[in-house]
Amino acid sequence: MTKVLVATEKPFAKAAVDQIEAIVKNAGFEFAKLEKYTDTADLLEAVKDASALIVRSDQVTAEVVDAAKDLKIVVRAGAGYDNLDLEACSAKNIVAMNTPGQNSNAVAELAFGMMISMARNAYNGTAGTELRGKKIGIHAYGNVGLYVAKIAQGIGMEVYAFDPFVDAEKIKADGVTPVGSVEELYSTCQYISLHIPATPQTKESINFDLLSKMPANAVLVNTARKEVIHEADMIKLMNERADFSYISDIAPDNKDEYAAFEGRYFFTPKKMGAQTAEANINAGVAAANQIVGFIKEGNATFQVNK
Missing domain, CATH: 3.40.50.720 (NAD(P)-binding Rossmann-like Domain)
Known part of the structure; x- marks a missing residue:
């Protein structure tokens, strides 16, 4: 049997x-x-x-x-x-x-839950910022990316996406603006929602050169895999840019090094996107x-x- x-x-x-x-x-x-x-x-x-x-x-x-x-x-x-x-x-x-x-909707909702918490300074009583009117870039426009786009549109954000494996016309049909390169996505958007898989080609691909292109008060939201982040480069960027924040659905291996960046990072205690x-x-x-x-x-x- x-x-x-x-x-x-x-x-x-x-x-x-x-x-x-x-x-x-x-x-x-x-x-x-x-x-x-x-x-x-x-x-x-x-x-x-x-x-x-x-x-x-x-x-x-x-x-x-x-x-x-x-x-x-x-x-x-x-x-x-x-x-x-x-x-x-x-x-x-x-x-x-x-x-x-x-799990796509659950992951997308978590991404926004973390974004809102960061924008409102973890509800510590101080004045925060709003997501409405801000530009968000979706790096990899798959199932989760689509749900992120829908939520962002509901909030009133300007939504951009980069995915070389998805036809630009399909992205446009969803009311999202496709961009021609990952560099363009990061240089355009204050918020980036990251959804790429961990492959030999993508591991540590989110590095200093790419992240440093992001505009003022940038926020990277990672609900993908920790392996795609170049950890040493992220620490370098956090040190050099006091306006940069990092939110991740799984703690990096060097999480203790983030203690110096209070209020600018948040890591879930375990991967919770599908929880x-x-x-x-x-x-x-x-x-x-x-x-x-x-x-x-x-x-x-x-x-x-x-």
């Missing part, structure tokens, strides 16, 4: 697990779960007879893939999939998928449905290791 394993160090909400289990069992598959595990050995044991695997931020390494002798598909419940060893999956003919779009009840359920349910669709019909729409 096809066995679907949900392996989550940080578990889904119970409502999500219940829906995943119902989808799996209604398809005639066996359901199993491994939650709050603290040792990789537990995961290696659990995957031995799994046909399909659902994870969140759990690391699906070559070791895990090797241990999963019957594995046909692994789905990362979320958009980012840098926790999956795609090369190892491909070598074993295992289909790897993500669930794009399921809503709705997103938790949406991503888990999507992962379960994608597994059923793949095993029963060969649907590999969201495969990321093609």
Whole structure:
């Protein structure tokens, strides 16, 4: 029988697990779960007879893939999939998928929650600024970028976007102004909302030269990955520009160095973009449905290791 394993160090909400289990069992598959595990050995044991695997931020390494002798598909419940060893999956003919779009609104709302808090000086009683009328640049116009654009438009911001993989006419159709280069985006906008994935090409690409192009009172909002930021360059910029602020959905490795920049930075204690009840359920349910669709019909729409 096809066995679907949900392996989550940080578990889904119970409502999500219940829906995943119902989808799996209604398809005639066996359901199993491994939650709050603290040792990789537990995961290696659990995957031995799994046909399909659902994870969140759990690391699906070559070791895990090797241990999963019957594995046909692994789905990362979320958009980012840098926790999956795609090369190892491909070598074993295992289909790897993500669930794009399921967390997008949650991430976009978090970005604006952090922006508003920064603009209002963390509500410390002093006068802040407003977002209305300010220019915001969306770096990577995917599912999250689209939601960021919609919220920004509702607030009354001027919205720009750069994404070489999205047709400029599509961006224009959403009421957003496309720009021709990443340099133009950063030099135009006081606020930048960052959504690029962490790849060999993008890691540490958000550097001093790029960030220094931003106008006065610039704010970088990172709900992507910490690896895309050049950490030493960011510290250099924060030292040289007292008007620059940095907000991130995950603390950088050198977070202690930011103590000197009180009031100009904010880091969530853990990655929280998808930490809503709705997103938790949406991503888990999507992962379960994608597994059923793949095993029963060969649907590999969201495969990321093609």
